[in-house]
Amino acid sequence: GAGVSQSPSNKVTEKGKDVELRCDPISGHTALYWYRQRLGQGLEFLIYFQGNSAPDKSGLPSDRFSAERTGESVSTLTIQRTQQEDSAVYLCASSLVRPLNTGELFFGEGSRLTVL
Amino acid sequence: TQLLEQSPQFLSIQEGENLTVYCNSSSVFSSLQWYRQEPGEGPVLLVTVVTGGEVKKLKRLTFQFGDARKDSSLHITAAQPGDTGLYLCAGVSGSEKLVFGKGTKLTVNP
Structure with a gap:
């Protein structure tokens, strides 16, 4: 597609349920990031995929969070046993080149998660 | 941990005013x-x-990177309502991940 696509755009769930968020990066982009943005806050790094290298999971806040990416395509972020503090917008971004080469991140519009 | 502190x-x-926002870190980027x-x-x-x-420079926006590559500033001349938004700085250091600051929320009133 023309841009980074995320789904669902909005998700309301009950505490304790599992949720899956999906990201379709721009075709050909080897790098893919997930960030979390709480209301009125900046972006909190969650996980980074680069090609076939092992992902950088250092930002995942707990073992309830996990993410997968198949090759250089779609990624899913899974949150198990959701808690109210998981409520946030989850942003996905992709990049054609590595950040160390000053690549630009292209962001999706995000998935807004509300945990009741 | 590489932290980027943004202020304010x-x-x-008000429309027409100038402003500067800052992005500071103890890390080199x-x-x-x-x-x-x-x-x-x-x-x-x-x-x-x-x-x-x-x-x-990008039209009315001027960006500067500090000599030591630890800080940056964004200056907007003659701000317009269309400049309203959250301004985020982000840096790449030793690791591959792009780290963001918490942002400056700018409101330009007509």
Whole structure:
């Protein structure tokens, strides 16, 4: 597609349920990031995929969070046993080149998660 | 942990005024980027600076990278309501991940 696509755009769930968020990066982009943005806050790094290298999971806040990416395509972020503090917008971004080469991140519009 | 501190956190000004926002760190960055985010959308890249002391201009916006590559500033001349948004700085250091500051929320009132 023309841009980074995320789904669902909005998700309301009950505490304790599992949720899956999906990201379709721009075709050909080897790098893919997930960030979390709480209301009125900046972006909190969650996980980074680069090609076939092992992902950088250092930002995942707990073992309830996990993410997968198949090759250089779609990624899913899974949150198990959701808690109210998981409520946030989850942003996905992709990049054609590595950040160390000053690549630009292209962001999706995000998935807004509300945990009741 | 590489932290980027942005200031001020909130800024509300009148149309036509000038403003400067800051991005500071104790870490050295190989490059630093500025993004702008509008409500309900993802951030959009404004500029990338890579050389210490570098100054880049984008119409009414002037970006500067500190000589030591630890800090950056964004200056807006004659602000307009369309400049309203969340301004985020982001840096790349030793690791591959792009680290963001918490942002400056700018409101320009007509």
